[in-house]
């Protein structure tokens with residue numbers, strides 16, 4: 001066989017390829033190295049986030065200037081994650097580590113400690129705590145910090161990203177962090193932030209209007225994942241299937257849930273993808289209601305891969321569930 005580059009080197013056989021043509025190979029290697037050095041992927045700021053939702057926001061702001069990975073896949077419980085060794089390696093190489101702060105991801109400090117990347121430790125420029133700037137709900141009064149009310153949320157409720165206007169605040173924090181790490185692209189990050197913030201505010205306006213006929217309707221949630229979401233969209237939580245955050249319900253508490261829903265006229269239970277739909281359905285069935293699974297996180301449900309899709313999906317699912325159980329919308333004024 002004759003080499004395709006016309007160097008006249010005859011290949012003796014496939015079994016003995018000792019003599020090979022280097023004429024085209026060497027320039028190809030040099031080209032690969034040059035392309036590799038100037039590749040936007042190589043030049044991108046490496047970011048690791050705890051959740052796929054934060055990764056979505058980093059991508060919206062950073063565009064092609066960031067390379068982002070999240071520790072979580074999406075459907076799992078953010079309070080209870082076991083990072084894999086491969087994820088530890090990604091964090092080790094990252095310039096930014098983006099997380100919820102507080103005790104939302106109690107596994108994150110251990111992950112950071114294991115990576116020995118000093119730049120990502122709390123208080124360092126690479127550590128981006130998104131709880132800063134958020135008006136937290138359910139913060140214990142001074143001196144009341146206790147785990148008596150459950151194992152989690154001891155500094156306040158950590159599910160603040162489920163309000164589209166909090167997503168705007170999160171995007172601001174991420175933009176500022178990216179500008180610190182990559183000042184040469186500051187104008188680009190700022191322009192992306194402005195466009196994203198406008199889209200998110202417009203979405204919030206539209207969905208709040210859509211939910212207006214259902215304002216004041218009582219619902220039960222499985223975990224206390226939803227206070228920010230419910231407050232933004234005008235719904236009222238009357239209790240949880242969990243007796244305390246992170247604690248599974250026993251039969252007695254499930255009976256109390258049924259009685260609570262009966263007395264307050266609630267028909268809908270909102271369930272996270274990682275919690276027991278069966279438990280929720282057994283309670284909802286007793287009041288001729290419905291348990292509805294919503295996306296508590298980006299990628300918790302297939303196809304819901306951005307916060308914009310998450311809010312659209314959750315509101316549509318809720319309205320469909322209300323209609324199914326006969327909750328009548330108020331006439332628009």
Ligand SMILES: [Zn+2]
Nearest residue numbers: 152224225245
């Ligand atoms: Zn929680």
